[in-house]
Amino acid sequence: MTETRMPYDLLIKNGRIVDGSGGPSYRGDVAVKDGKIIEMGKLSGPAARTIDAAGRVVAPGFIDNHCHYDAQVTWDPLCTFSCDHGATSVVFGNCSLSLAPVRKGKEERLCEFLSYVEAIPMEVLNTLEFTWESFPEYLEQMDHHLGVNIGNLIGHTAVRYYVMGDDCQKRTATDDEIREMQDLVRDGMTAGALGLSVSRNQGHFDPQGVHIPAIWADEKEIFALGDVLRDLGTGLIQSGGGNAAEMKDGLMSRLSEATGRTVVYNNLGQTMRRPDQWQKHMAQVDATTAKGIRAFPMCTPNRITDYFQMRNTQTFRGLSVWHPICLSSPEEQLKAYADPEVRRKLHEEAVEFKNGPAIGICSTWWDYMVVQTAVLPKNKWMEGKTVGEIAKAQDKGIIDAFLDLAIEENLDTELLHGENNVDDDAVAQILTYPNAVIGLSDGGAHVQFQSGYGFSTRLLSEWVREKGIMTLEQAVRRLTFESASIFGLHDRGLLRPGMVADIVIFDPDTVKPLPLEVLHDFPSGAKRIKEPAQGIHMTIVNGQVLLEDGKHTGNLPGRVLRNTYYRAQHA
Numbered sequence: 001m002t003e004t005r006m007p008y009d010l011l012i013k014n015g016r017i018v019d020g021s022g023g024p025s026y027r028g029d030v031a032v033k034d035g036k037i038i039e040m041g042k043l044s045g046p047a048a049r050t051i052d053a054a055g056r057v058v059a060p061g062f063i064d065n066h067c068h069y070d071a072q073v074t075w076d077p078l079c080t081f082s083c084d085h086g087a088t089s090v091v092f093g094n095c096s097l098s099l100a101p102v103r104k105g106k107e108e109r110l111c112e113f114l115s116y117v118e119a120i121p122m123e124v125l126n127t128l129e130f131t132w133e134s135f136p137e138y139l140e141q142m143d144h145h146l147g148v149n150i151g152n153l154i155g156h157t158a159v160r161y162y163v164m165g166d167d168c169q170k171r172t173a174t175d176d177e178i179r180e181m182q183d184l185v186r187d188g189m190t191a192g193a194l195g196l197s198v199s200r201n202q203g204h205f206d207p208q209g210v211h212i213p214a215i216w217a218d219e220k221e222i223f224a225l226g227d228v229l230r231d232l233g234t235g236l237i238q239s240g241g242g243n244a245a246e247m248k249d250g251l252m253s254r255l256s257e258a259t260g261r262t263v264v265y266n267n268l269g270q271t272m273r274r275p276d277q278w279q280k281h282m283a284q285v286d287a288t289t290a291k292g293i294r295a296f297p298m299c300t301p302n303r304i305t306d307y308f309q310m311r312n313t314q315t316f317r318g319l320s321v322w323h324p325i326c327l328s329s330p331e332e333q334l335k336a337y338a339d340p341e342v343r344r345k346l347h348e349e350a351v352e353f354k355n356g357p358a359i360g361i362c363s364t365w366w367d368y369m370v371v372q373t374a375v376l377p378k379n380k381w382m383e384g385k386t387v388g389e390i391a392k393a394q395d396k397g398i399i400d401a402f403l404d405l406a407i408e409e410n411l412d413t414e415l416l417h418g419e420n421n422v423d424d425d426a427v428a429q430i431l432t433y434p435n436a437v438i439g440l441s442d443g444g445a446h447v448q449f450q451s452g453y454g455f456s457t458r459l460l461s462e463w464v465r466e467k468g469i470m471t472l473e474q475a476v477r478r479l480t481f482e483s484a485s486i487f488g489l490h491d492r493g494l495l496r497p498g499m500v501a502d503i504v505i506f507d508p509d510t511v512k513p514l515p516l517e518v519l520h521d522f523p524s525g526a527k528r529i530k531e532p533a534q535g536i537h538m539t540i541v542n543g544q545v546l547l548e549d550g551k552h553t554g555n556l557p558g559r560v561l562r563n564t565y566y567r568a569q570h571a
Contacts, residue, residue: 008047009033009543015053015505019495020060020484022477030058032501035543035557039497049545053505056537059476060493061088061502062456063483065437066238066266066298068092068118068445069150070099071111071128075523077556078147081453082443084533084550085513086479088502088541089149089561090443091487095240095266096199096214098155100138101162101184102130113157116207118445119314127523135184136191139560146558147546149502151487153197153238154188156225160213168213169206178224185228189235190569192562194487196229198222200251201241201266202318203359209323214240219251226259234565236487239265243297247281253288253295261294262486268297268436269304270426272419273362278426285435296486299430300440301459305418306449307372307516307529311411314449315369318359321345330411337403347399362419366391366398371405373414379405428469431459431478437486438478447528454513454531461512461535472508488564501543504536511535 010032017040018025029043039045064087069079079090092098097114111125132138135154142150160168163180173181185196199214206212229235237255242265245251256263268285270278281297288295306315311330316322325336336342348354353363362368366388374382382390382405391401405413421427430436438459441452456479464475484493491500514532522528532550539547544557562570 006033008038008045009049010501010540010545011043011045011047011050012053012058012503012505013043013050015056015058016508017495018057018059018473018476020477020480020493022473022481025057025473030495030503032503032543035501037495037497037499037501040495051505051538053537055507056505057472057476057508058495059504059506060480060484060495061504061539061541062086062479063088063439063487063489063493064090064441064443064456065439065483065487066091066094067441067443068094068097068114068120069443070097070114071120071125072444073142073146073150074128077145077558078546078552079150079443081451081530081532082441083148083539083547084536085454085457086504086506086533086536086539087148087456088504088539088546089151089489089492091151091153091194092444093153093155093193094197094238095201095204096155096157096197096212098135098138098153098158098197099130100132100135100154101158101188102133103162104133106161110158110161112207113161113212117204117212118442119449120445120447121522121526122207123524124522124526135188135193139191139193143560145556146560147552147556148541148558149561150558151194151489151561153195154185154193156196156198156214156217156222157212159184159225160217164213169210169216171216172218173221178221181221182224182228185225186232189228189232189563189565192560192566193235194561194563195235195237195261196225197238197240198225199240200245202244204240205317207327209327223255223258226255226261229261230259232565234488234563236262236264239263241266243267243281246295246297247277247284250284250288253293256295257293263295264298264437264486265295266298267440268299268430268433270421270423270430271362272364272368272422273357275423278430282433282435289435296435296437298440299433299436299438300421300452300455301427301431301438301463302441302452302455303418303422304420304450304452305416306446307414307416308449309412309414310406312448315360315417316350316358319349320355321349333411334407337407343399343403347397351398364388365417365419366402368419368422369415369417371413372416375409375412379409379413424467428463428467431463432470437482439483447522449529451516451529451531454533457511457513457533457536460506460508465508489561490564501540503538503540505538505540507535507537509535
């Protein structure tokens with residue numbers, strides 16, 4: 001009797017298989033059934049759908065490992081625009097900022113922390129309907145009607161605010177409060193959170209200009225929360241602003257050593273604020289990884305830039321004179337900027353740096369801030385020029401030239417500020433550094449100022465195809481298997497029989513991010529910046545086609561990704 005074969009759900013034929021392992025690519029077919037890869041090789045069985053991938057790469061779906069879709073996912077199950085660039089899984093709750101746990105009546109305040117740090121307008125977050133309180137409830141409610149897979153970290157800021165109320169931004173925690181926080185973290189981890197997120201970023205403020213709750217925690221509190229993950233033997237710890245903390249006293253590596261968990265932190269990058277620090281940072285990471293400590297910085301192939309107008313900017317945050325002005329109304333801003341005494345103080349603070357270095361700008365920021373769009377015809381000559389060049393042409397000081405333009409154009413001049421990852425040779429060394437994790441798109445954050453969704457397509461186009469700093473196989477491994485391993489997603493990140501069928505099909509000759517566009521499609525019509533993708537043919541999630549040539553198929557196959565402890569308990 002001949003055996004009748006059940007047809008495949010999907011059969012992807014004739015592709016160049018880049019399987020995520022880093023090994024050589026090869027021509028072959030991939031068969032999918034019930035959301036899993038079941039066979040690979042030269043296949044010819046019947047299939048509900050056959051896809052001809054000739055001339056294209058078939059790879060594991062990319063993992064967008066640092067996002068802030070915590071609110072956006074509730075109205076945008078695709079988490080646009082990560083999936084456009086081949087991401088099948090996104091991870092959010094980063095930098096201590098999750099939207100659970102939350103007490104009834106305290107939702108707006110919790111949103112304020114996310115709003116200012118990640119530049120998501122409050123008018124958007126105020127449309128959010130909180131139907132959860134605990135972290136397990138949040139995960140449960142997210143686990144349906146999803147386009148992409150989502151992994152969540154439980155945020156220290158949310159936990160601290162839940163336990164301490166408004167005191168969370170005033171003092172260190174008591175032993176009883178720390179125990180209560182540990183219980184909340186344990187609840188989140190046993191419900192499947194991928195880890196805990198903390199923050200040491202001195203640029204993380206609330207809308208009132210006060211540091212967010214996580215920054216107020218001492219080491220004792222942070223280590224106590226990390227101990228919960230150690231006891232459960234699952235999850236990783238993510239930290240915003242871990243770079244300075246690691247360089248100062250090895251906090252990130254000490255945290256990893258104490259808990260036995262992987263720590264990932266922001267970030268290894270080249271910046272004009274500290275041009276040579278990336279090399280010192282690498283040397284430090286080399287020393288700790290040599291001891292078997294898993295504390296890895298994240299890095300990005302993106303040049304990190306901000307598009308902004310002076311009526312709404314975070315560029316000068318943390319400066320004692322400038323920061324409060326940026327938080328004031330446009331009328332008060334114009335009045336302040338016209339005041340010679342204020343200008344004198346701004347010159348001392350942001351040109352002479354009499355109070356020491358700033359958080360968001362380097363000592364020659366005016367050489368990296370460009371006028372994108374001038375409002376008045378008489379100022380069109382300034383477009384494409386830096387603030388420094390304009391000041392020189394007008395024979396004015398930096399502050400006078402900058403603020404004269406701001407006032408004259410009613411704070412509407414469009415500016416571009418970019419002083420990070422501007423040295424290509426440095427970025428090439430960072431991207432090929434084995435102890436750094438590539439990602440850091442910040443998807444869903446800074447929606448008014450920048451867009452990093454295209455980190456994956458940028459790596460494949462600019463750094464692989466054009467500059468040749470690594471092979472295509474190495475790049476795919478960096479975007480898939482490495483993040484899957486670090487985040488505990490052991491059934492993803494490789495094309496292998498038995499693995500989940502998260503797959504991206506792309507054209508290696510044309511794949512790239514396209515120029516930015518401005519949309520007004522957020523709730524309440526708020527503005528966000530889109531980075532479209534080219535050359536991504538299909539994004540396949542859990543065996544179902546989610547996007548085909550950039551268009552949503554209507555399928556919603558995504559799931560909440562849960563940690564190894566949860567999966568062992570619910571096997």
